[in-house]
Amino acid sequence: METSDPQPNAGQANEPVIDTLENEKTAEVQTSGVLRIKERFILTAVKRVIQPQFLAEEDKDKLTTEDEYLPPDKKVKLSKSEKKKLSGRNKKRPRIIKVPRSEKLCPFLKDITAGEDAAKKCQYPGCSFLHDVDAYLQRKPANIGGTCYNFETFGKCSSGLTCRFGSSHISEKNYNVVNPEMWEKHSEVQHYSNSLAKEVQHSLWKHKYNFEKSEEALRQVTQAKIEANEVKSGAIGPVIDSMDREKRVDWKGKLYLAPLTTVGNLPFRRICKKFGADITCGEMAVAANILQGKKEEWALLRRHESEDIFGVQASSSLPGTSRFLLVLLCGNNAKVMTRCAQVIQEQTEVDFVDINMGCPIDLIYRQGGGSALLRRHSMLETMCKSMKQVLEVPLTLKMRTAIYQGKNVAHNLIPKAVTWGVDAITLHGRSKEQRYTKLADWAYIEECAKLAAPIPLIGNGDILSSEDAWSHLENSSVAGLMIARGALIKPWIFTEIKERRDWDISSHERLDILQEYVNFGLEHWGSDTEGVEKTRRFLLEWLSFLHRYVPVGILERPPQHINARPPPYQGRDELETLFSSPSCAAWIKITEMLLGPVQSDFQFLPKHKANAWG
Structure with missing residues (x-):
């Protein structure tokens, strides 16, 4: 759907945003490899600072400025040599840490429904999973809120009691609620193939x-x-x-x-x-x-x-x-x-x-x-x-x-x-x-x-x-x-x-795409804590590419070319500006809009070191 080109709000162009590069270019001064943006969207004199939480430990050690961990308003600009040290790719990125089995609810218990005897569900005496449902629910992170996509779509959530959107289908007596008609309809259809027998x-x-x-x-x-x-x-x-x-x-x-x-x-x-x-x-x-x-x-x-x-x-x-x-x-x-x-x-x-x-x-x-x-x-x-x-x-x-x-x-x-x-x-x-x-x-x-x-x-x-x-x-x-x-x-x-x-896709249409991706991710990886965080991490990986899209409506000469980079710019609304940010902090904010707040110990190291700027 084609959208119009509204004039940015007064004063917006001078406000610092998350994606930051020092730039004094105007629409008239364009060099090879620079994408031409309509002048009214270009941001000028925007400062950028390093966000240490998105740096590898070895790169933190390379920084020589004494104030590198000061608040953003007290930061000084890094020297040219220091900037060069923070270029390239992060080659030793941390992997997703799996939750120990002893802290995960037994698969036989997580989807127990009304009328089933929890004591008879698990048939393995040496099972290393957690079997105390009440103890699990007490330590389980708070529900994210909203409805459970899997329950609303299929009539049953396979994550059951472990679902982070469980308010849709967990009863007061801690049973996994099932919509029999919907579940029967979908259980007869093979949505996926190529599983390992x-x-x-x-x-x-x-x-x-x-x-x-x-x-x-x-x-x-x-x-x-x-x-x-x-x-x-x-x-x-x-x-x-x-x-x-x-x-x-x-x-x-x-x-x-x-x-x-x-x-x-x-x-x-x-x-x-x-x-x-x-x-x-x-x-x-x-x-x-x-x-x-x-x-x-x-x-x-x-x-x-x-x-x-x-x-x-x-x-x-x-x-x-x-x-x-x-x-x-x-x-x-x-x-x-x-x-x-x-x-x-x-x-x-x-x-x-x-x-x-x-x-x-x-x-x-x-x-x-x-x-x-x-x-x-x-x-x-x-x-x-x-x-x-x-x-x-x-x-x-x-x-x-x-x-x-x-x-x-x-x-x-x-x-x-x-x-x-x-x-x-x-x-x-x-x-x-x-x-x-x-x-x-x-x-x-x-x-x-x-x-x-x-x-x-x-x-x-x-x-x-x-x-x-x-x-x-x-x-x-x-x-x-x-x-x-x-x-x-x-x-x-x-x-x-x-x-x-x-x-000329709108920012809200793009948000709908991300919501659909999240839904597909929760269906594929599960809607428990592990599935939510896996979906979040893969979404972050994708956002490292998605932010490179420049809306058609702000281009001076469409279409966008893959080898051209835009000067710092603001979008036609706040969400479009957020989507344009090359900062890892902005990507995490986007995931929180869809998957709730990150946990206190959350860590994500972007593929490219440049995305640690913010």
Whole structure:
């Protein structure tokens, strides 16, 4: 919905706001990379100060100003060298601290309903959860208030007595109230799929899962490689044609939400589906952890019923390593990936499986993962061909243009991938070295799209408007578009593209989107304290991108471009100004509007050190 451009309130432009940068620019003085804002919205001479609670301990030690912890009105400006020390990313961010089982109410007791005997609910004598309902309720944090989304939507809240919105469905006698008609209606519908069955988990734990199909596929590909080497042929066996048994995906003209680690969670994907995303993909899952039956990794494969074209992205790792340490070994990488592909094929409902070879993180690259696969063609060929033999859904590759800037290699790899039986390729128009700096090279993407024929190539990079999208769709050979940061900054971009317009979305419409995300989060992670805080943290991660959106109505020359940054500005109302803040303190305030006050011991370290300014 288009909104007007009201004149800001008198005096508002000179009031300090949370997002603060010292700036003396006017609308007439614009430099390259600076987004042009209508003059009446630009803030001038705005001071900024450091908020120590959003700094890592090591960065606090780097500050040399003696007054760094003084109240904001007594702060002095940091020197240029001190500011430089507080740039870059926070690499050792704290994880969510789980509540001990002894402090959590037993799952058998939390949803006890009227007429049930609490003493007979839990059948495990050695259960380590809390079983004293009264004691739990006495120490339980106060209800947040408002109605429980899960109860209002489904007729029953699975968090029961632990729900932080429990006033909607907890009786005076401490029973979980259920609406029988609503619950019966929804319990008959499968809203989610790809859960890990206990028997499958046990077979993976005990190494009893039948991988004969994977072993045979690897044997055939390896034997073909030996024979090819003997005759000095460049090919490894015949091209695998599985079209007769494969479920096909129509990629033409589709808008593909990129797989996004951490922020690309299921609630966020649901938001993007509502705005028109055609294809979604789960967060990157580590193959070794899938094969170990780890619940947290299998959770990344979960699919909502709204995700009609859904894939999973896999990469391999040594058992026991972090999700972010993707170690590719020459001997067993193909084996791990092929086994993972078999399990995914047999135990989940997906429309395609994607191999991640675009990750630019140095640690992953040094271990041979992510972008390093761009130079490991033999390994990748074995992996693709063996995975193709065990999959009945398309196999796709997500890659970058190169490892080093100016030394493109994707054009050498893509024709080979076509002969390996890969069904589609997504190409991000930057090198590993570039990460997300400079502009994506769409001329090179076009060159590669022609080389990829007859398989589809999906272009990725710098799409933040309908204008960007249609320029690429209509003037290049790409089959479709992948959108990553653009969707995080403005998830309604899918609607803009399909309706060919710039949407001047209001601040209250944006707040409604956040409320819906919170509802989806409470449904997905639960509405108990743990679920509320998990939803809050993922919302904070998303807000670190959302604040970069600049409303259409205050732009001097729409649309916004992803590589341009605005000068400090105020919105057309107080809420719009709050949404524009790059300060972590402002993001926490937004979460408190939706999820209640943070706890006294709450801590959140933003991904980027710059967001500690306030």
